[in-house]
Amino acid sequence: MNVPEMFGSMVFNDNVMREMLPKKVYQSLQNTMIAGSALDEDVADIVASAMKEWAVSKGATHFTHWFQPMTGITAEKHDSFLTVDKSGCIIMDFSGKELTKGEPDASSFPSGGLRATFEARGYTAWDPTSYAFIKDDTLCIPTAFCSYTGQILDKKTPLLRSMDAISGEAVRALALFGKNVRRVNATIGAEQEYFLIDKEDYSKRLDLRLTGRTVIGAPAAKGQEMEDHYFGSIRPRVKAFMADLDEELWKLGITAKTEHNEVAPCQHEMAPIFDNANKATDANQLTMEMMKKVAERHGFACLLHEKPFEGINGSGKHNNWALSTDEGENLLDPGKTPKDNAQFLLFLTAVIKAVDDYQDLLRISVASAGNDHRLGANEAPPAIVSIFVGDELNSVIESIIEDKPFKGKSSSFRLDIGTSVLPKLARDNSDRNRTSPFAFTGNKFEFRMPGSSFNIACTNVMLNTAVADALKDFCDELEGAEDFNEALNVLLKRELSEHKRILFNGNGYSKEWEEEAERRGLSNYKRTPDALVHYCDEKNVRLFKRHKVYTEEEMDSRLEISLDEYQKAIHIEAVTMLEMLRRQILPAAIRFSSSLASSVQMKESIGVSANADKALCAKASTLCDGLLLKTDELEECVAGCPAETEKAAFYAADKIIPAMEEARRLCDELETITDKSYWPVPTYSEMLFYV
Ligand code: ADP
Ligand code: MG
Numbered sequence: 001m002n003v004p005e006m007f008g009s010m011v012f013n014d015n016v017m018r019e020m021l022p023k024k025v026y027q028s029l030q031n032t033m034i035a036g037s038a039l040d041e042d043v044a045d046i047v048a049s050a051m052k053e054w055a056v057s058k059g060a061t062h063f064t065h066w067f068q069p070m071t072g073i074t075a076e077k078h079d080s081f082l083t084v085d086k087s088g089c090i091i092m093d094f095s096g097k098e099l100t101k102g103e104p105d106a107s108s109f110p111s112g113g114l115r116a117t118f119e120a121r122g123y124t125a126w127d128p129t130s131y132a133f134i135k136d137d138t139l140c141i142p143t144a145f146c147s148y149t150g151q152i153l154d155k156k157t158p159l160l161r162s163m164d165a166i167s168g169e170a171v172r173a174l175a176l177f178g179k180n181v182r183r184v185n186a187t188i189g190a191e192q193e194y195f196l197i198d199k200e201d202y203s204k205r206l207d208l209r210l211t212g213r214t215v216i217g218a219p220a221a222k223g224q225e226m227e228d229h230y231f232g233s234i235r236p237r238v239k240a241f242m243a244d245l246d247e248e249l250w251k252l253g254i255t256a257k258t259e260h261n262e263v264a265p266c267q268h269e270m271a272p273i274f275d276n277a278n279k280a281t282d283a284n285q286l287t288m289e290m291m292k293k294v295a296e297r298h299g300f301a302c303l304l305h306e307k308p309f310e311g312i313n314g315s316g317k318h319n320n321w322a323l324s325t326d327e328g329e330n331l332l333d334p335g336k337t338p339k340d341n342a343q344f345l346l347f348l349t350a351v352i353k354a355v356d357d358y359q360d361l362l363r364i365s366v367a368s369a370g371n372d373h374r375l376g377a378n379e380a381p382p383a384i385v386s387i388f389v390g391d392e393l394n395s396v397i398e399s400i401i402e403d404k405p406f407k408g409k410s411s412s413f414r415l416d417i418g419t420s421v422l423p424k425l426a427r428d429n430s431d432r433n434r435t436s437p438f439a440f441t442g443n444k445f446e447f448r449m450p451g452s453s454f455n456i457a458c459t460n461v462m463l464n465t466a467v468a469d470a471l472k473d474f475c476d477e478l479e480g481a482e483d484f485n486e487a488l489n490v491l492l493k494r495e496l497s498e499h500k501r502i503l504f505n506g507n508g509y510s511k512e513w514e515e516e517a518e519r520r521g522l523s524n525y526k527r528t529p530d531a532l533v534h535y536c537d538e539k540n541v542r543l544f545k546r547h548k549v550y551t552e553e554e555m556d557s558r559l560e561i562s563l564d565e566y567q568k569a570i571h572i573e574a575v576t577m578l579e580m581l582r583r584q585i586l587p588a589a590i591r592f593s594s595s596l597a598s599s600v601q602m603k604e605s606i607g608v609s610a611n612a613d614k615a616l617c618a619k620a621s622t623l624c625d626g627l628l629l630k631t632d633e634l635e636e637c638v639a640g641c642p643a644e645t646e647k648a649a650f651y652a653a654d655k656i657i658p659a660m661e662e663a664r665r666l667c668d669e670l671e672t673i674t675d676k677s678y679w680p681v682p683t684y685s686e687m688l689f690y691v
Contacts, residue, residue: 001247008253010058012051012132012139020050033128034183034326044096051132052081052094055139063094065102065124066140068155069109070561072455074285075145077104078138099141100126106145106153110564112557114151121148127156130282133252142282151554155457156278158549162186162464163277165547169471170323170331170347176478177343181325186464187444189274190284191258193315193452194291195266195303196238198690201682202301206584207576211569212305212453213370215577215660216585218668219311220685223265230263238268241298245270248290254283263379264312265688274320274444277460284317284456306451307373309684314374315452319459322444323347323467333443334422341422342488345400349495350474351445352387354466355438356502358543359385359523360534361466362438362449365459367528367562369569369652371451376526381437381448383531384517384524386504388436394505396422400489401497417492418485435508465549472546528566529649535559563649567641570652574638574660581631581663584680586624589670592678593620616673623670630663 008015017026025046032039039047055063064076081092106122124143132141145154152158163186170184202208207215234242242259249256255273262269270291272283288304295302307314323331332351334344355362362385366375374380389397399406400417433439437449450459474491481487501520506513517524525531534540536555544550550558596617603610637659641651671679 003250006247007250010134010251011253012054013253014131016054017047017050020054021047029128039100039126039128041096044100046096048094048096048099051099051139052092055134056081056092058134060134060137060139061092062137063098063139063141065104065126065143067104067124067143067145068281068285068455068457069145069153070112070155070558071110072155072453074289075104075109076138076140077102094139102143104145106147109145109153110561111147111153112560112564114147114153114553114557122146122153123148127160127278129160130279131253133286135252135286151551151557155455156281158461158554159278159281159457159464161549162461162468162547165468165549166323166464166471169468169475170325172475172479173346173350173471174325174331174343176346176475176484177339179325181327181329183326184331185276185324185326186460187274187322187324187330188277188280188456188460189272189320189444190280190456191269191271191318191320192284192287192291193262193267193269193317195264195308195315196241196268196295196300197266197303197687199296199299199301201687201690202303205681205687206580207573208301208303208308210576211573212303213308213373213573214310214684214687215573216580216664216667216671216681217310217684218671220265220683220688222685222689223312224263227263229261229265229267232261234259234261234268237298237300241294241300242268242270244297245290245294248294249287252283252286252290254287256287262313262315264309264314266690267313267315274322276324277464281455281457281460288453304453306368306370306453309688310373311684312688313379314377316374316380316448317450317452317454317456319447319450319456319463320441320444321447321460321463330443332440332445336421338417338419338421341420342418342485344422345396345417345492346474346488347471348389348393348440349492349499350467350470352502353470353495353499354463355385355387356499357470358462358466358540359502360525360531360537361462361540361543362447362459363523363525363531364535364562365462366449366451366454367525367531367566368451368454369528369566369573370453371449372526372528374451375449381435382508382514382524383526384508384514384522385437385449385502386508386517386522387445387502388433388439388505388508389503390433390440391505393440394503397496397500397503400492401500403493417489433505433508436504437508461549465543465547468547469543527653529563529646529653532559532562532566532649533646535562560645563645567645567648567652570656571638571641574634574656577660577663578631578635578638580681581627581667585667585670586628586631588678588680589620589624589627589674592674593617593624595675595678596620620670620673623666623673627663627666627670630659630666634659634663 025043028043031037062078062080064078066076069075081094083091083093085091102124124145127142127144130142144157146152167184174181246256257273258271260269291302331347335341376383439446478487536559541552596613599613600610637655641648
């Protein structure tokens with residue numbers, strides 16, 4: 001396999017453009033991509049025609065605008081290139097207009113009240129900063145999605161806006177250090193976790209099919225306690241899947257790099273090489289889609305839910321984040337000279353301030369019914385946002401705050417920002433704190449709270465905008481300073497003192513941390529609605545307006561959509577559970593207990609002891625009685641859900657989830673005593689330890 005040749009073969013990337021477009025057109029497109037200048041129609045026509053020619057040569061027959069509505073998944077509407085020309089002949093055609101703008105009927109996508117149904121029109125607009133690609137014989141054109149009145153209805157547009165915001169402020173900050181750059185990009189490497197189970201098992205479980213997770217199921221005899229799966233040898237079937245997935249991703253220009261087993265049985269991970277936030281987000285959306293598709297081909301179902309199985313680890317998506325100039329300088333790299341160190345400390349401090357000031361937004365960006373099973377459980381970061389910087393950087397920060405000599409591993413000296421050189425910070429693996437939700441890992445931050453099924457756009461919108469805001473304040477202060485180093489020292493000392501409460505290097509899973517965090521005044525929103533209701537807090541609205549990322553109306557709509565999505569997810573889970581209990585579990589358990597009852601009768605009629613049968617029958621029957629009661633209660637509970645969205649979301653968290661849990665406990669207990677041949681759905685041991 002010639003990987004370099006295959007890589008990006010299905011992408012209309014820079015090489016192809018350079019080859020296929022007239023020089024002037026190529027230049028003009030470059031300007032649009034880098035400076036965001038508008039693309040004129042003639043240019044668009046030429047680009048479209050080249051794109052079509054390229055796509056057709058690769059076997060494509062259709063095109064689609066590929067966008068990311070608020071559902072979190074990508075949407076497409078395919079049109080063929082087919083056109084009838086004036087002489088009645090069939091030709092393959094694609095115009096600049098079709099490339100740059102599409103008009104899908106927007107009425108069936110969530111808008112949170114932004115777009116009244118009678119004004120159904122929405123439009124998609126080409127995002128030339130992410131390459132077009134071919135998938136399933138269809139040319140896919142990455143696009144933004146807006147309502148006709150200009151309000152955004154998707155996840156890509158705010159991300160692009162937030163990238164502009166942080167670029168602008170970071171460019172300003174770099175100018176303070178005498179650097180003249182055109183653009184700073186947020187760079188993202190999203191590590192994707194997932195489960196693979198046998199498709200046959202999957203298809204037998206209504207809960208997996210409808211909700212993505214098992215709403216019932218007793219634990220398997222073996223879980224992850226032997227710690228034998230993480231980085232363990234990979235099953236041949238899974239290996240074949242991974243090889244196939246790599247190939248599909250490489251063709252799409254996605255830099256799949258690392259594939260390994262994760263902690264839980266059947267759990268795996270794929271990490272790509274990082275890219276700018278926009279491309280990395282598109283790539284991650286495509287990766288998730290490809291994982292599902294390739295899994296099918298190998299007789300697997302790929303589960304992207306955050307908690308498909310109770311009692312073993314769930315899946316997250318680590319969002320590695322840094323800032324990089326157009327010349328490739330990583331601004332979170334501490335550097336080697338005093339000047340680079342000072343610049344690093346300024347950016348580091350901006351991140352610390354941003355994460356402290358906007359902890360709530362980061363928590364909100366990862367809030368969902370699925371992720372609530374992860375955050376705060378003893379396997380994933382807690383619901384409290386804090387930053388891990390490691391011992392060495394921590395002593396640097398302390399020496400700045402307290403104006404005292406810096407004590408490093410090998411040296412101790414007075415740190416004078418702008419003149420002293422920082423010690424080389426160790427990038428020691430063992431130093432990494434796995435329990436921290438937001439960890440500095442040498443030259444980037446790793447945000448570990450996002451759930452595996454998430455679109456990472458939202459998290460990065462929050463992060464980019466919050467850091468942009470901190471940088472803006474810093475630049476406003478430093479630009480006017482007479483003595484820059486002096487002003488920088490004052491600023492760092494003040495800001496680090498003010499925000500040091502967000503730094504925590506200890507065990508994030510411990511109970512003590514929860515209490516300590518409360519003393520420090522950090523927020524701890526355990527459930528999605530608890531977090532979401534803070535989205536439109538005044539400070540947050542001010543932030544997004546200030547950087548032109550969201551209008552207040554757009555925020556209101558997003559809040560409405562998120563609350564609604566949450567309560568609907570719980571509702572679907574509850575109804576699915578009811579259906580399984582009533583139509584599968586209870587009938588099966590009753591059949592089982594009545595078989596025992598017959599056995600008792602028969603045995604006693606011939607004077608044989610039936611004590612075991614009797615005892616088991618009694619136990620199963622009692623559990624069935626209890627389960628029926630809990631099922632009725634759950635049904636009543638679901639029926640009582642209020643109509644208003646916020647109330648419904650809290651009702652789901654307060655009432656429906658506990659009712660589901662009560663029913664589940666009885667069901668799972670029943671499972672453990674029921675004859676396997678009666679049990680109507682595959683069990684955890686069957687699903688997790690398939691052969
Ligand atoms: P691990 O965390 O498993 O030790 P790495 O630290 O090498 O692995 O990288 C994890 C992810 O972070 C990868 O997707 C990688 O591409 C990404 N990454 C590395 N450097 C950066 C950066 N500067 N910006 C964003 N992501 C990065
Ligand atoms: Mg990692």
